[in-house]
Amino acid sequence: MTDEACIVCDATVALPADVELGEIVDCLTCGSELEVTGIDPYALEEAPELEEDWGE
Amino acid sequence: MKVGVLHSRIRRDEKLLLNELRERDHAVHKLDVRDRSFSIDQAGDQFATLELVVDRCLSSSRSRYLTAWCERHDIPVVNSATTAATCADKVRTSLALSEAGIPTPRTEVAFSIDAALDIMDDLGYPCVLKPVVGSWGRLMARIESRNMAESLLEHKATLGHYEHKVFYLQEYIETEGEDLRIVATDGVPIAGMRRSSDHWITNAARGAEVASIEVDSELETLVANVDAAVGGGLLGIDLMETQDGYTVHEVNHSVEFNALNSVAPIDVPSAVVDWLESICLETTAVSS
Structure with missing residues (x-):
């Protein structure tokens, strides 16, 4: 588990040990959805908005 | 097995799949479709070395085009372009199910x-x-x-x-907020669950409660027929129970199985990887 700063509110976001590039993590403080865009070093960006053709 | 996984956002489902593949020492190549372009005429070296590509795109348009692109370049891909095109469009899904005589809501x-x-x-x-x-x-x-x-x-x-x-x-079929989801590979059920919600929409992604069910022989037959109707592969088949029997209301080609895995008596990602390995063996045997 690694702690990173939320890019929206700067609160601490816990990344799981097996975090994947492209994985979505939630900031429990501000509720933002963040996408993991870097692993070494860790980087977070706001996740893209939902598109109409997303899903199963 | 050298396997490529087409993806954008990594859902819990992709993560389960990636972890299972890696635990079995398969060479996994994550292919974020947002980071690259796809030449119509050439597949490129990276794809040429892959034994199998698994389409896990979150976007159905990307899924439709890239499965077709893989097939154009003779890259083994699951699910197939036919399955993606059929399941990504509800009209086409309904036409396929109707042609196969599968019960669906009017x-x-x-x-x-x-x-x-x-x-x-x-x-x-x-x-x-x-x-x-x-x-x-x-x-x-x-x-x-x-x-x-x-x-x-x-x-x-x-x-x-x-x-x-x-x-x-x-x-509209009154189901008292319940329906069934069966996840299957090539028409053989892996496991099934009942989804229950206070809302008439019973999607697990929207918070429906889920519970494992036993897949009876009627469901097995129906699932096999649905698989054949839409082009086959790894599918999530959604059904409702009516007084006249089961009726199929949706077939998902980029199926999410995290919720099912949480209640099923079987390890769903493990079963999916078993299936991927069997496909890889088949395609290798055909090409050698």
Whole structure:
């Protein structure tokens, strides 16, 4: 588990040990959805908005 | 096995799959489709070395195009382009199921507000209006009255993408907030679950409660027939129980199995990887 700063509110976001590039993590403080865009070093960006053709 | 995974956002489902593949020492190549372009004429060296590509794109348009692209370049891909194209479009899914004689809710398609209203009057209220492309219950509407129908159709026709002017209408089936999801590979069920919700939309992504079910022989036969009808592969088949038996209301080609895995007596990602390995063995045997 690694702690990173939320890019929206700067609160601490816990990344799981097996975090994947492209994985979505939630900031429990501000509720933002963040996408993991870097692993070494860790980087977070706001996740893209939902598109109409997303899903199963 | 050298396996490529086409993806964008990594859902819990992709993570389960990636972890299972790596635990079995397969060489996994994550292919974020947002980071690259795809030449129509050439596949490129990275794809040439892959024994199998697994399409896990979150976007159905990317899924449709890239499975077709893989097939154009003779890259083994699951699911197939046919399956993706059929399942990504509710009209095409309904046509395929109808042709195969699979029970589905009564479904009608219209291209004008007046024609849609005529159908809805005939279906009776409530009835259901769905977008032809979309998932997770987005933009689905239970139409309670003609007044509501008129308003909603006008909004869709005025505000929406052209696909929102394809009115896909279904009879409403009262299920008391429950339906079934079976996840299957090549028509063989891995496991099934019941989804229950206070809302008429019972998607697990929207918070429905899930419980494991036993897949009976009637379901097994139905699942095999659905698989054959839509092109086959790894599918999530959604059904409702009616007085006359099961009726199929959706088939998902980029199926999410995290919720099922949490309640099923079987390890779902493990079963999926078993299936991927069997496909890889088959394609290797054919090409050698």
